Amino acid sequence: MTKVMTGAKMVVQALKDQGVDVVFGYPGGAVLPIYDEIFQQNDIRHILVRHEQGAVHAAEGYARSTGKPGVVLVTSGPGATNAVTGITDALMDSIPIVVLTGQVPTFMIGNDAFQEADTVGITRPCTKHNWLVKDPDKVAETIHQAFQVATSGRPGPVVVDLPKDVQFATGTYTPPQKARMGHYAPKVKGDVDAITELAEMMETAKRPVFYTGGGVINSGPEASRLLRELAEATGFPVTSTLMGLGAYPASGPAWLGMLGMHGTYEANLAMHGCDLMINVGARFDDRITGRVADFSPKSRKAHIDIDPSSINKSIHVDVPIVGDVTHVLEDLLRIWKSRGAKTDKAGVAKWWTQIADWRAVDCLSFKNSAKTIKPQFAVQRLEALTKGRDRYITTEVGQHQMWAAQYLGFEDPHRWMTSGGLGTMGYGLPASVGVQVAHPESLVINVAGEASWLMNMQEMGTAMQYRLPVKQFILNNERLGMVRQWQELLHGERYSHSWSESLPDFVKLAEAFGAKGIRCDRPGDLDDAIQEMLDYDGPVIFDCVVEKHENCYPMIPSGEPHNKMLLGEASTSDAIGSSGAVLV
Amino acid sequence: MSPLKIKKGTSRHSAYDLRDPNAEVMETHTLAVIVDNEAGVLARVIGLFSGRGYNIESLTVAEVDHEGHRSRITVVTTGTPAVIEQIKAQLGRMVPVYEVHDLTVEGPAVERELALIKVAGIGEKRVEALRLADIFRANVVDSTLESFVFEMTGTSEKIDAFAELMRPLGLIEVARTGVAAISRGA
Numbered sequence: 139m140t141k142v143m144t145g146a147k148m149v150v151q152a153l154k155d156q157g158v159d160v161v162f163g164y165p166g167g168a169v170l171p172i173y174d175e176i177f178q179q180n181d182i183r184h185i186l187v188r189h190e191q192g193a194v195h196a197a198e199g200y201a202r203s204t205g206k207p208g209v210v211l212v213t214s215g216p217g218a219t220n221a222v223t224g225i226t227d228a229l230m231d232s233i234p235i236v237v238l239t240g241q242v243p244t245f246m247i248g249n250d251a252f253q254e255a256d257t258v259g260i261t262r263p264c265t266k267h268n269w270l271v272k273d274p275d276k277v278a279e280t281i282h283q284a285f286q287v288a289t290s291g292r293p294g295p296v297v298v299d300l301p302k303d304v305q306f307a308t309g310t311y312t313p314p315q316k317a318r319m320g321h322y323a324p325k326v327k328g329d330v331d332a333i334t335e336l337a338e339m340m341e342t343a344k345r346p347v348f349y350t351g352g353g354v355i356n357s358g359p360e361a362s363r364l365l366r367e368l369a370e371a372t373g374f375p376v377t378s379t380l381m382g383l384g385a386y387p388a389s390g391p392a393w394l395g396m397l398g399m400h401g402t403y404e405a406n407l408a409m410h411g412c413d414l415m416i417n418v419g420a421r422f423d424d425r426i427t428g429r430v431a432d433f434s435p436k437s438r439k440a441h442i443d444i445d446p447s448s449i450n451k452s453i454h455v456d457v458p459i460v461g462d463v464t465h466v467l468e469d470l471l472r473i474w475k476s477r478g479a480k481t482d483k484a485g486v487a488k489w490w491t492q493i494a495d496w497r498a499v500d501c502l503s504f505k506n507s508a509k510t511i512k513p514q515f516a517v518q519r520l521e522a523l524t525k526g527r528d529r530y531i532t533t534e535v536g537q538h539q540m541w542a543a544q545y546l547g548f549e550d551p552h553r554w555m556t557s558g559g560l561g562t563m564g565y566g567l568p569a570s571v572g573v574q575v576a577h578p579e580s581l582v583i584n585v586a587g588e589a590s591w592l593m594n595m596q597e598m599g600t601a602m603q604y605r606l607p608v609k610q611f612i613l614n615n616e617r618l619g620m621v622r623q624w625q626e627l628l629h630g631e632r633y634s635h636s637w638s639e640s641l642p643d644f645v646k647l648a649e650a651f652g653a654k655g656i657r658c659d660r661p662g663d664l665d666d667a668i669q670e671m672l673d674y675d676g677p678v679i680f681d682c683v684v685e686k687h688e689n690c691y692p693m694i695p696s697g698e699p700h701n702k703m704l705l706g707e708a709s710t711s712d713a714i715g716s717s718g719a720v721l722v
Numbered sequence: 723m724s725p726l727k728i729k730k731g732t733s734r735h736s737a738y739d740l741r742d743p744n745a746e747v748m749e750t751h752t753l754a755v756i757v758d759n760e761a762g763v764l765a766r767v768i769g770l771f772s773g774r775g776y777n778i779e780s781l782t783v784a785e786v787d788h789e790g791h792r793s794r795i796t797v798v799t800t801g802t803p804a805v806i807e808q809i810k811a812q813l814g815r816m817v818p819v820y821e822v823h824d825l826t827v828e829g830p831a832v833e834r835e836l837a838l839i840k841v842a843g844i845g846e847k848r849v850e851a852l853r854l855a856d857i858f859r860a861n862v863v864d865s866t867l868e869s870f871v872f873e874m875t876g877t878s879e880k881i882d883a884f885a886e887l888m889r890p891l892g893l894i895e896v897a898r899t900g901v902a903a904i905s906r907g908a
Contacts, residue, residue, distance in 0.1 A: 251781075257766070258761075258762060259762075260764065262765060262766060262769055263773050266817065267816075267817035267818075270761065270762075287817055291815075292815075303877070321820060322817045324815070359734060406831060445815060446811045446814060447808060447811035447812045447814075447815050449811070450804065450808075451808060454804075591799075594742050
């Protein structure tokens with residue numbers, strides 16, 4: 139059964155057939171036919187954002203909190219170029235996003251038409267794949283392919299560019315089951331010999347560690363369950379990247395905390411001192427490895443990743459396993475159990491004794507104050523007052539992001555949305571909007587810094603319009619805190635343009651949007667103020683006035699190995715010399 | 723709490739390690755990449771090389787299966803063994819890519835390039851150019867009283883050598899296709 143319809147109608151039909159319930163978008167000349175079709179139906183909800191970058195971040199928040207692809211609809215030219223930052227963000231963090239862009243009519247492409255941009259050219263390096271659809275008969279098929287590419291293998295963003303004349307023209311609709319899906323089919327099953335080799339290594343390892351990442355989350359809830367089962371059965375410690383928080387519960391006995399530049403002492407020293415590193419869905423990012431030459435020098439390394447190009451990219455591994463985390467962990471558990479479920483219990487027990495010593499350092503301790511709110515304290519209180527609730531957290535980028543990662547505990551996957559790879563300031567507010575759209579009854583908090591938050595603050599309008607009770611928890615130090623920290627450590631305390639001048643009154647700003655504003659600057663008032671935020675049924679901007687010059691620790695100084703961590707103020711003097719100034 | 727003291731000057735001072743971790747010998751590899759002949763596919767491949775800082779020494783592309791709309795891209799690249807492996811993995815994961823073959827390691831392969839070489843001159847130089855062309859098995863495909871256009875096929879080195887010989891004899895223009903390569907045997 140094929141149906142003849144316009145390209146614009148096909149777009150909406152294809153989205154319905156792909157099970158899409160929400161689209162984040164912004165109309166414009168080149169997508170008007172699609173918006174007309176959206177107007178005439180009720181199955182797909184359209185969320186009108188205030189800026190196209192916000193649309194993509196909102197879709198990312200939706201995708202990361204549901205495991206389903208996020209969908210974005212924007213117009214040609216500036217609509218598409220504004221979306222580029224969000225698309226790049228989704229690429230770096232492997233988030234499945236389908237972006238539909240309007241384009242000038244095919245006969246005008248290349249003529250520098252009004253609101254024309256070479257969208258497929260501009261987005262080629264920041265998408266998994268993109269398409270320009272010139273034939274109305276191909277509209278539906280291309281959209282179905284786009285969903286398949288975005289969601290299979292290592293997920294990522296795709297762009298489908300739809301010229302306006304193609305939207306008006308009629309063609310034959312192709313339903314998903316009839317669409318040619320191309321040959322793109324990444325390998326999901328891992329090599330059994332390699333998995334067996336890893337199982338053997340697990341039997342004899344004395345100082346093993348699971349180093350887990352966003353791949354566990356992307357692989358689906360079953361991957362997290364298998365990881366937990368594996369950690370429990372082996373008794374091996376687990377650490378995670380920023381992207382992987384929640385795959386293993388923060389309350390779990392094997393949890394070491396996050397690793398990396400601002401990771402915990404115990405996690406980083408376990409990485410440095412281990413004899414077997416099992417990388418599950420992480421990619422040896424430079425924020426994790428520090429100095430590559432000295433990265434975990436004594437370990438044998440196994441790497442489970444669905445993307446073959448992640449293997450041996452920056453760190454040479456002994457046992458590469460290309461496959462989907464769920465499939466590989468399933469096989470690994472089965473094989474390891476069938477061989478007798480052996481581990482070196484005495485060795486691993488000794489390893490845990492060592493880890494306990496590192497833990498005793500209490501690297502996340504900080505000097506609290508009775509006068510000013512320490513940002514760490516603010517996040518700790520937020521954690522205490524929201525723990526156990528049906529809670530989703532998004533963040534912006536900077537010090538507050540690291541404090542959120544350090545002091546909030548995540549028990550489940552899909553509960554933590556943060557821009558890890560690209561480090562996009564302005565991510566958190568629109569992401570919180572997308573999360574709240576997907577989970578209207580849940581508590582959604584954006585832990586933010588004032589500088590990041592201002593970058594996409596227009597999305598408060600979106601939160602208001604759709605009655606999304608997102609809580610904007612802004613740690614306001616009137617500084618670009620992480621920049622300031624690096625200037626202190628690397629640039630002789632010359633704080634070049636790293637403070638927030640002329641900040642708005644956030645309470646009045648909230649009121650101007652019609653939201654609730656709360657300001658708190660005394661530690662003693664904090665709990666009540668946070669409770670007031672949580673109790674309010676609607677969007678809140680919480681201006682948490684914190685210590686201005688707090689630094690984020692622990693910290694692995696740039697270019698140092700894991701065992702050269704800085705733990706606090708006392709250890710930072712002379713830590714980084716002038717030559718560090720060339721790099722981040 | 724016992725903070726770790728780090729002496730000044732002991733740090734590498736950067737999370738981006740400037741030293742090349744793969745400071746090994748550079749190798750030249752010839753890759754054959756089979757792709758969907760769709761709009762922009764060549765830009766994708768070239769963009770991958772430029773975006774990630776890989777070298778392209780030579781690149782040829784043409785549709786080789788008109789019914790299946792498949793093109794063959796032959797790319798000659800240089801890099802350390804680790805970089806070559808990365809290039810292959812990065813190419814392999816692209817959506818329109820079917821196959822990536824490293825002809826340099828997969829067994830013996832034939833590599834050929836076609837060149838059109840214009841030489842202008844009269845008298846003894848003209849005669850010498852023609853004599854050398856004969857030695858190199860180059861064909862004359864265009865001739866005037868003051869010029870020749872030679873067509874020759876061979877390895878890139880052979881074309882280099884011939885072009886170099888033509889230089890003092892009046893070489894004025896060279897057009898080359900880049901390398902096409904195929905494995906030996908079946």
